[in-house]
Amino acid sequence: MAVNSVRADEKSVGPGKVNTLLRLFSYLLVYKKEIISVLIIMAGTVTISLINPLIIEHAINVNIADKDMNGLLKLGIFAAVMNIAYIFLVKLRMLIMAKVSNTVLLAIRQELYTHIQKLSFSFFDSRPTGKILARVIGDVNSLKDVLTNSVTTLIPDFITVMAVVVIMMAKDFRLALAALISLPLLIIGMWLIQVYSHVKWQTYRKKNSNLNAFIHEDLSGMRIIQSFTAEKETASAFDSMLTEHRGAFMKAVYLSDGFGPVIDFCWGIGTVSLFFYGIKMTGDHIAVGTLIAFSSYISMFWRPIMNLSNFYNQLVTNISGAERIFEIMDTQPDINDTVKATELPEIKGDVRFENVTFAYDMDTQVLNNVSFHIKPGETIALVGPTGAGKTTVVNLISRFYDIQEGTIYIDDYNVQDVSIESLRMQMGIMTQDNFLFSGTVKDNLKYGKLDATDEEIIVAAKAVNAHDFIMKMEKGYDTELKERGAGLSAGQKQLLAFARTMVSMPKILILDEATSSIDTHTEVLVQKGIEALLKGRTSFVIAHRLSTIQKADRIFYIDNGGIVEEGSPKELLERKGAYYDLYMAQFKNI
Numbered sequence: 039m040a041v042n043s044v045r046a047d048e049k050s051v052g053p054g055k056v057n058t059l060l061r062l063f064s065y066l067l068v069y070k071k072e073i074i075s076v077l078i079i080m081a082g083t084v085t086i087s088l089i090n091p092l093i094i095e096h097a098i099n100v101n102i103a104d105k106d107m108n109g110l111l112k113l114g115i116f117a118a119v120m121n122i123a124y125i126f127l128v129k130l131r132m133l134i135m136a137k138v139s140n141t142v143l144l145a146i147r148q149e150l151y152t153h154i155q156k157l158s159f160s161f162f163d164s165r166p167t168g169k170i171l172a173r174v175i176g177d178v179n180s181l182k183d184v185l186t187n188s189v190t191t192l193i194p195d196f197i198t199v200m201a202v203v204v205i206m207m208a209k210d211f212r213l214a215l216a217a218l219i220s221l222p223l224l225i226i227g228m229w230l231i232q233v234y235s236h237v238k239w240q241t242y243r244k245k246n247s248n249l250n251a252f253i254h255e256d257l258s259g260m261r262i263i264q265s266f267t268a269e270k271e272t273a274s275a276f277d278s279m280l281t282e283h284r285g286a287f288m289k290a291v292y293l294s295d296g297f298g299p300v301i302d303f304c305w306g307i308g309t310v311s312l313f314f315y316g317i318k319m320t321g322d323h324i325a326v327g328t329l330i331a332f333s334s335y336i337s338m339f340w341r342p343i344m345n346l347s348n349f350y351n352q353l354v355t356n357i358s359g360a361e362r363i364f365e366i367m368d369t370q371p372d373i374n375d376t377v378k379a380t381e382l383p384e385i386k387g388d389v390r391f392e393n394v395t396f397a398y399d400m401d402t403q404v405l406n407n408v409s410f411h412i413k414p415g416e417t418i419a420l421v422g423p424t425g426a427g428k429t430t431v432v433n434l435i436s437r438f439y440d441i442q443e444g445t446i447y448i449d450d451y452n453v454q455d456v457s458i459e460s461l462r463m464q465m466g467i468m469t470q471d472n473f474l475f476s477g478t479v480k481d482n483l484k485y486g487k488l489d490a491t492d493e494e495i496i497v498a499a500k501a502v503n504a505h506d507f508i509m510k511m512e513k514g515y516d517t518e519l520k521e522r523g524a525g526l527s528a529g530q531k532q533l534l535a536f537a538r539t540m541v542s543m544p545k546i547l548i549l550d551e552a553t554s555s556i557d558t559h560t561e562v563l564v565q566k567g568i569e570a571l572l573k574g575r576t577s578f579v580i581a582h583r584l585s586t587i588q589k590a591d592r593i594f595y596i597d598n599g600g601i602v603e604e605g606s607p608k609e610l611l612e613r614k615g616a617y618y619d620l621y622m623a624q625f626k627n628i
């Protein structure tokens with residue numbers, strides 16, 4: 039059962055804002071050289087902008103006053119060269135920072151994606167794909183400006199502010215205190231805004247996730263929506279989600295917009311207090327020149343503060359994105375290799391359940407004390423009512439979930455004591471949806487074995503009767519497939535999925551048989567494909583076709599948390615129990 043539906047907001051479990059920031063900035067440390075270059079370049083650009091007024095002053099006071107046109111020309115050339123260098127340096131700084139921040143984003147996205155691939159089924163069970171997508175794409179993108187500005191704003195502006203404070207204190211500490219009197223107000227104001235703003239931005243990101251999940255789900259189910267003519271209903275649901283999204287954004291942005299006025303207010307108070315105190319003291323010993331110098335220092339102090347607060351605002355706006363990314367990175371897979379896990383050697387295909395008890399969640403037990411033993415090469419058909427636990431049994435063999443009680447052995451190895459990779463590598467799993475990826479037919483078949491040769495692929499495809507149909511496609515094995523195999527029939531998708539599994543030559547085959555109706559010709563091919571797949575390997579077939587069930591060595595009828603009937607097809611028919619009833623019901627429909 040999904041914990042998070044499309045509409046339900048995700049829970050926020052951030053590791054704390056400071057930790058999140060430190061962790062985010064730690065990604066920048068890899069690029070120390072580039073960051074130092076940017077800082078040096080910035081020192082250069084600041085110096086040039088400080089020299090510019092001096093050049094103008096010199097031109098007016100000296101060259102123009104003395105009518106020294108030669109000197110003025112030289113000064114002009116010097117100023118032009120310096121300012122061209124300035125433009126070049128700014129471009130270079132932007133280029134380096136763009137490269138650094140994009141590479142960091144790439145690294146974060148890669149780490150996140152690789153981690154998500156390791157997470158267990160339970161993680162994917164618990165959240166819609168669109169919400170995961172929102173984190174991998176949207177949340178990662180939201181960090182770009184934070185990363186860039188942390189170098190171009192945070193460091194230089196912080197140094198400027200500190201330097202100005204030191205100069206002011208050194209010149210006259212009473213005037214300095216008067217100028218900076220509103221600093222505590224600023225700190226309290228910003229802190230209060232960020233506390234509430236952070237929560238609002240968290241909510242906004244959740245609404246954004248919901249919207250993503252909704253769009254993803256809707257687009258995936260568009261055929262169903264159109265066939266049930268439910269476009270109006272989904273459009274109205276979308277509309278209400280957009281309203282929620284917009285509302286969350288407006289609430290967040292109102293608060294964030296409070297930063298500017300708070301700074302303006304504090305700046306104003308600082309200036310008034312400086313002049314009030316200064317004028318009161320002018321009679322004593324404060325020179326007017328010092329007072330004027332202080333008033334320019336005060337703007338030199340507040341301008342970077344303004345930049346820093348914009349950066350802070352950016353941080354508050356986007357830190358929830360970083361929290362959401364790190365939350366996934368910190369999610370540990372439920373199913374892990376144990377410390378003592380060994381490699382499962384090439385198996386024969388013996389499968390044993392000993393008193394296995396399993397529940398997805400504490401409320402509903404799906405399997406209760408189930409035991410069975412399958413010998414290598416046996417074909418077992420799993421039958422029973424819907425929701426009885428057939429898929430659960432096969433999921434446990436591949437250790438997609440861990441059982442609560444009992445033991446599952448493959449060739450006498452406890453599945454919990456061997457590495458997950460060595461276990462799953464020897465399993466061939468075919469689910470009902472026969473998922474195909476965009477790419478060529480060959481690419482898809484290679485999923486079974488990444489280093490398979492063309493010959494291996496063709497042999498496998500021939501074995502399951504898929505070769506002829508593939509050769510009839512436009513470019514044979516090099517034909518490009520659309521996403522999820524759109525444009526192929528259900529039977530054709532199945533044949534390709536058989537071939538993919540055949541390429542992997544698994545010792546244990548798990549086949550969740552599709553029930554979709556297939557034309558008679560393809561049905562014969564599919565049936566032959568199934569037989570070829572089952573040959574010589576231990577197979578679990580969640581069987582719907584009577585023909586497959588009849589050819590199984592044994593049938594397990596699963597119901598009420600266990601195997602209620604077990605035996606060969608003939609034995610079970612003779613017993614006239616649950617399987618007999620199922621058989622007769624299907625037989626009547628033939």
Ligand SMILES: Nc1ncnc2c1ncn2[C@@H]1O[C@H](COP(=O)(O)OP(=O)(O)OP(=O)(O)O)[C@@H](O)[C@H]1O
Nearest residue numbers: 039163398399404423424425426427428429430431
């Ligand atoms: N990921 C899951 N999380 C929670 N409960 C689940 C999950 N998957 C299945 N269940 C529940 O476990 C029970 C057994 O499900 P399972 O899919 O094994 O049944 P099944 O016999 O294969 O059914 P069907 O023939 O309809 O495919 C059902 O009650 C189902 O609701």
